[in-house]
């Protein structure tokens with residue numbers, strides 16, 4: 087079954103793809119001349135070499151074409167060196183603020199992802215262009231691909247302050263970085279524009295594809311959450327975009343226990359196979375009137391390993407509110423936690439020993455992992471009773 091599924095993405099394109107450039111990731115090509123590749127990401131702590139090596143093997147065995155690992159420190163780089171000794175998988179490193187780590191990780195990976203929103207934070211006096219130039223220099227020297235990964239939950243603060251809505255800020259951020267890369271004469275890159283809202287993902291990728299038809303797109307609905315809703319949300323965006331020939335590589339982001347992380351790959355391959363066969367299982371747009379739980383897929387940065395349990399407890403506790411129009415975001419760390427919870431009715435994001443609880447943009451407080459579920463329930467009651475129709 088696994089073997090059969092792993093071949094689907096490469097079984098010859100029946101989807102009429104938009105023509106995009108070829109981007110080389112080791113021996114893999116991303117672009118319309120190649121199959122739609124599938125990516126996933128290790129959720130284990132990168133420095134836990136045994137666990138992360140196991141995670142890489144699990145994802146590779148289930149057909150992941152590219153596997154992402156988070157690197158935030160020198161210790162993570164040392165772990166990466168060890169991981170590389172035990173795997174032939176194509177690895178992509180996710181860099182956040184620490185862009186200078188690009189040089190240290192480059193010999194061990196095929197691709198680097200950077201987030202324009204995070205590049206801003208370190209060395210504030212260094213122009214962003216200089217930081218991009220540094221990363222491009224490393225990518226050239228080691229023949230790596232890059233991904234410019236724009237995320238609605240962590241937009242460039244300087245652009246976000248412009249007063250434009252997040253949709254325009256995200257597009258502007260991508261445009262700016264494409265400008266940098268093209269000015270530097272570097273074309274071996276893909277772009278992603280991700281949001282936890284499938285409608286946003288559809289709309290922004292459509293617009294981007296019209297403006298930059300030749301640039302390969304990495305598709306993703308971030309924080310799609312747990313199954314089955316996580317797959318449904320992802321399908322809405324992917325089925326629509328893939329059917330229009332948009333999307334050259336993709337990742338399904340699901341909140342799953344480590345041992346089940348391979349489900350991300352299987353769901354991705356199932357969606358590609360369905361679109362290839364003309365089987366559409368979703369609706370044109372995501373119109374979800376009931377409870378919507380957004381939760382991140384977790385990664386090495388998760389602040390407490392109780393996160394997946396917490397997300398599952400939130401889902402179980404909130405079943406009684408299934409018919410209420412309520413969005414609850416549950417995030418694993420401070421990277422996307424503060425931003426992605428802003429638009430939710432109630433948001434939780436994990437710290438090592440406590441959980442931050444927000445109502446909209448307001449921080450209500452910090453609660454222990456034991457206290458948070460009853461406290462969240464009380465806040466849900468308060469939100470619902472404050473609505474005129476619920477009174």
Ligand code: SF4
Pocket residue numbers: 382383384385386387388389417418419420421422423
């Ligand atoms: S919110 Fe944090 S833990 Fe969750 S996927 Fe994003 S970076 Fe990883």
